[in-house]
Amino acid sequence: MDTKRILKYLRQIQVNNNRAWYLEHKAEYDAVRADFECGVQQAIERIVTFDPTVSHLRVKDCTYRFNRDTRFSADKSPYKNHFGAYIAAHGKKALHGGYYLHLEPDHCMVACGNYWLPTNILTSCRNEIMANIDQWLQCVESPEFLSYYGSTDANHTTTPTDVDSWDQPQGFGLTRLKTCPSGFPRDWAYVHYLRLKDYCCWHRVPDDFFQTDHWLDDMSSMFRAAKPMMDMMNSVIDDYE
Numbered sequence: 001m002d003t004k005r006i007l008k009y010l011r012q013i014q015v016n017n018n019r020a021w022y023l024e025h026k027a028e029y030d031a032v033r034a035d036f037e038c039g040v041q042q043a044i045e046r047i048v049t050f051d052p053t054v055s056h057l058r059v060k061d062c063t064y065r066f067n068r069d070t071r072f073s074a075d076k077s078p079y080k081n082h083f084g085a086y087i088a089a090h091g092k093k094a095l096h097g098g099y100y101l102h103l104e105p106d107h108c109m110v111a112c113g114n115y116w117l118p119t120n121i122l123t124s125c126r127n128e129i130m131a132n133i134d135q136w137l138q139c140v141e142s143p144e145f146l147s148y149y150g151s152t153d154a155n156h157t158t159t160p161t162d163v164d165s166w167d168q169p170q171g172f173g174l175t176r177l178k179t180c181p182s183g184f185p186r187d188w189a190y191v192h193y194l195r196l197k198d199y200c201c202w203h204r205v206p207d208d209f210f211q212t213d214h215w216l217d218d219m220s221s222m223f224r225a226a227k228p229m230m231d232m233m234n235s236v237i238d239d240y241e
Contacts, residue, residue, distance in 0.1 A: 001039035111202035114228035149201035
């Protein structure tokens with residue numbers, strides 16, 4: 001992908017986020033969008049090599065409209081300032097987890113996992129973690145997982161804090177309860193994993209990440225490290241879909 005060109009356009013739309021400018025520069029949008037979609041196709045083909053469940057996906061199954069939904073937002077800017085692709089076997093709107101690519105000036109990243117889970121499914125996932133804690137720790141405390149998604153504090157662990165967000169260089173768990181969920185033991189040694197309300201891990205990458213000759217190899221390493229965790233949660237979530 002020519003990420004320099006893509007990110008240049010996205011920086012311009014940040015400053016000129018209006019329909020008149022967008023239409024005036026529609027040819028450039030079409031060009032960078034097509035380039036991004038070529039990259040998404042490459043990503044799908046590479047992910048298939050270690051996760052064949054996504055082999056049926058097409059690019060349009062994984063990408064999003066550039067127009068923003070402003071109905072319930074105070075920000076009425078009509079267009080997004082990023083390109084994203086969610087490569088998930090059950091589709092973009094399913095609870096089954098998948099792989100995410102995000103291109104945004106000074107905020108590019110890759111992410112993997114499950115989002116926005118309802119309470120009943122979270123309860124089942126928490127029970128699964130408690131019942132199979134050794135397997136869970138092998139997933140989320142392996143050297144590979146920690147290197148990409150572990151906390152950047154001195155202990156370099158995945159223990160969730162109350163400040164994790166996409167703005168962090170890397171992390172695991174975007175949202176969490178302030179206390180132990182009802183019905184679970186507060187004094188359990190791994191209670192911090194029960195507080196999670198999602199099983200999303202992410203890793204920020206430089207703006208030129210997707211332009212290198214080895215970005216597919218690097219992406220694959222990151223996703224492979226997260227796949228055991230996602231597979232474990234998907235095995236529970238799939239019972240509800």
